[in-house]
Amino acid sequence: MTQATQEKATTSATTAFRALQCKECGAEYEPKATHVCELCFGPLEVKYDYDFLRRTVTRETIQAGPFSIWRYRPFLPVMSDNPIDVGTGMTPLLQAHRLARRLGLKKLYIKNDAVNMPTLSFKDRVVSVALTRARELGFTTVSCASTGNLANSTAAIAAHAGLDCCVFIPSDLEAGKVLGTLIYNPTLMAVHGNYDQVNRLCSEVANTHGWGFVNINLRPYYSEGSKTLGYEVIEQLGWQLPDHIVAPLASGSLFTKIYKGFQEFVEVGLVEGKPVRFSGAQAEGCSPIAQAFSEGRDFISPVKPNTIAKSLAIGNPADGVYAIDIAHKTNGNIESVTDAEIIEGMKLLAETEGIFTETAGGTTIATLKKLVEAGKIDPDETTVVYITGNGLKTQEAVQGYVGEPLTIEPKLESFERALERSRTLDRLEWQQVLV
């Protein structure tokens, strides 16, 4: 055995994460439960030893790992040999032939986190990482401020890991997201206010209670989980980068971490580098990042959200400036779409690809369509669209827009009559909707 393979064999279960570092001023901190630079208030990022990763990780070691995000464990900020693995990640990357044809694209892929495990959104990735780290740091109670998906995920994975859980949500969330949290029996605080107000309250709670808030004091670890959405796409494309990605923007964190994931795999030699364009999607009723982008600003003016895309309704997005920076430097775009376009986007994805996504996914598909129509996506580009949540959780949004079942008697004649009627209706709708 050569020294290199020996090292690979003995260190494959170790981690390359070394410290936390301020993204603004570069100050370093021990990897504890902290998220803000004490000197300049900038966000803290996890720092890795990329030389170590280059020496110890290969495509083969990754492929020999579990069929979950933990196949990328050396790139994640945990120490444990037994991270919390509930089958999160490795969701399908589907080539979307029918949607591509409808839009006039040649190579379109959907990364489908609407079927992520265990709670059907990309948040399971970040929470699996955050709660593994929370356990390592000795927390017995975990918490979060959430627009819904994070609440579902934190409550579910905390239940699996046997951690106490207290989550905070705005009181006007969709019923599916409230029920989909309560079933795991956490303490659920429904706050009269929008997400930004919930967030502020949670920061105040975090100041005085010794809890692990996944998106506050555990944020540096939590947010790293989103990098796996970058890694998986590379691996599923046959160890290649796409040309263009389109992803939703709420706080901007996911967008920046997909970028970081791509960069890291290039950095350690797992994939050949090439330019990838990053385009972001927002709902018009909460589009502080899109507004700043279109006005050429490098700062965010917060807004009061008013949109059906509640999981994207963050009026004061923490990573907005970084998202703008990435869109600019990769020659991408950030667009916003109306609530009506979001519903059309949800229906379009369902009708062409058989994927029922939530409002955030509708926002992303509607933005994809808008970018294509504006000539901002080249039909020849290999484009990956990130679908981050499941439509069963936001049924209210499309209620009234998807028609009704044809109610019939248990008689052949009744069926034939209804079928004839439905075909007439189909033809009429076809003529109205499609060119």
Place this chain on the structure above:
Amino acid sequence: MVKVLIPTPLQKLTNDQAVVDCKGRNISELLESLESSCPGIKARLCDDQGKLRRFVNFYVNSEDIRFLENENTKLNDGDEVSIIPAIAGG
């Protein structure tokens, strides 16, 4: 008096106190008052030009001062000011 809620990363400068009472008719004056009772804290919150850093959020009675009058936002006796670092989404 105005009650100021201090985030954990700054509590080293406030003797581990999560709440500090301060004076000031607006946010700028409050910052000076905070600095005199907790020396060094202003440099953490403001850049070299004395402007609030972009990752710092100030709230007066739960409202973001960017929806009010920024550093000129007026303060009254009994108001509550909360200092919050930017937070990732959920």
